[in-house]
Amino acid sequence: MKKALFIGVLAFALGGCASLVSSAAGGLTDSISDAVLNQDDPETAKAALPTFMVLIDGMIRDNPGDADLLASGATLYASFGGIFAGDAARASRLTTRARRYASAAMCGVYAPSCDWPGASYDEFVATLDGIDRRHGEYLYTYGFASLAYLRAHSDDWNSLAELPQMEALFSRYMDVSGDEVNGAVYTYMGILLTLRPPALGGEPERAREYFEKAIAATDGRDLGAKVEYARGYARLLYERELHDRLLNEVVAADPYEDGYTLGNVLAQEQAEALLAEADEYF
Numbered sequence: 001m002k003k004a005l006f007i008g009v010l011a012f013a014l015g016g017c018a019s020l021v022s023s024a025a026g027g028l029t030d031s032i033s034d035a036v037l038n039q040d041d042p043e044t045a046k047a048a049l050p051t052f053m054v055l056i057d058g059m060i061r062d063n064p065g066d067a068d069l070l071a072s073g074a075t076l077y078a079s080f081g082g083i084f085a086g087d088a089a090r091a092s093r094l095t096t097r098a099r100r101y102a103s104a105a106m107c108g109v110y111a112p113s114c115d116w117p118g119a120s121y122d123e124f125v126a127t128l129d130g131i132d133r134r135h136g137e138y139l140y141t142y143g144f145a146s147l148a149y150l151r152a153h154s155d156d157w158n159s160l161a162e163l164p165q166m167e168a169l170f171s172r173y174m175d176v177s178g179d180e181v182n183g184a185v186y187t188y189m190g191i192l193l194t195l196r197p198p199a200l201g202g203e204p205e206r207a208r209e210y211f212e213k214a215i216a217a218t219d220g221r222d223l224g225a226k227v228e229y230a231r232g233y234a235r236l237l238y239e240r241e242l243h244d245r246l247l248n249e250v251v252a253a254d255p256y257e258d259g260y261t262l263g264n265v266l267a268q269e270q271a272e273a274l275l276a277e278a279d280e281y282f
Helices: 003-025 031-037 042-062 067-083 088-109 111-115 121-126 133-152 163-180 184-194 204-217 224-234 240-252 261-276
Strands: none
Touching: 031 042, 031 261, 042 067, 042 261, 067 088, 067 133, 088 111, 088 133, 121 163, 133 163, 133 184, 163 184, 184 204, 184 224, 204 224, 224 240, 224 261, 240 261
C-alpha cells in the first residue's frame, strides 16, 4: 500500500473537509480547499495543508463532540499522513490522530462502532448491518483514515489483519450510499483485492472491475485510478501491455481538471516512476 493509494481520493478528502468545516464554522468558505486541489505544485500544497490541520485541532478542542469536525480532522490528517508525511515516524503520528478522530466521529453517530477497536472480523462485520445512508459519509471517513493508518503501520501484522474488515466496510458503504457513492471507493476496493496474489486469496478479476468503475466514475479525469489499476492489477498479473498503456495515458493527459489537478500531478509523477522501472519489473 504505497502513498499513491491516496492520490486518487485527495479531491474527496479536502473537498469534503472544506464543506464540513464551512458548515461548522459558519464563515469559512470552500475557496481555500479549491485552491489546494487545483494547485499544480505539490510542495506548495504540502506547505499549505498544516494550516488547515491546526485550525481543525483547535475547533475540535472547543467542540469535542462534533462529528462533522472530527470527520474533517480525520480526512485532513489521513491525507497529509498518506501523501506528504515524508518519514515513517511522522506518518505514524499523523495517521494515528486521523484514526482517533475518525473513530470518535463514527462512535458519535453509530454507537455499535465504539467497540470496533480490537474487534474480531466476525464481531466487526456483525455490526455493519445497522449502518444506513445516514452514516455513509462517516463510514467512508473511517475507512479512509483506517487505510492511512494501516499503511503507516504496515510492518505490524496485527494492523494488516484488519484489511478484510476494510473490504467489508467499503462494501457496506457502497450498499447504503446508492447514487451518492464516492467513486474513489472503487479504487480502494481494487487495491484491497490485489494486495495478495490469487494463490493467497487475492481476487484480481473483481479488482479489475472496480478499477474500471473508478475510471468511469470521473470520466477518466482522476488519473490516480489508472495508476492504481496499473500498479495493482497489471503488475500482479504481469500484463505489460495494459500496464504501459494505462501509465502512458496518465503521462500524456492534461492534469488540469477542476478539483483533480493536484492529485493528477502526483499521479503523473507516480506513472513516470513506474514506467522507468518497468523493464526491470517485467
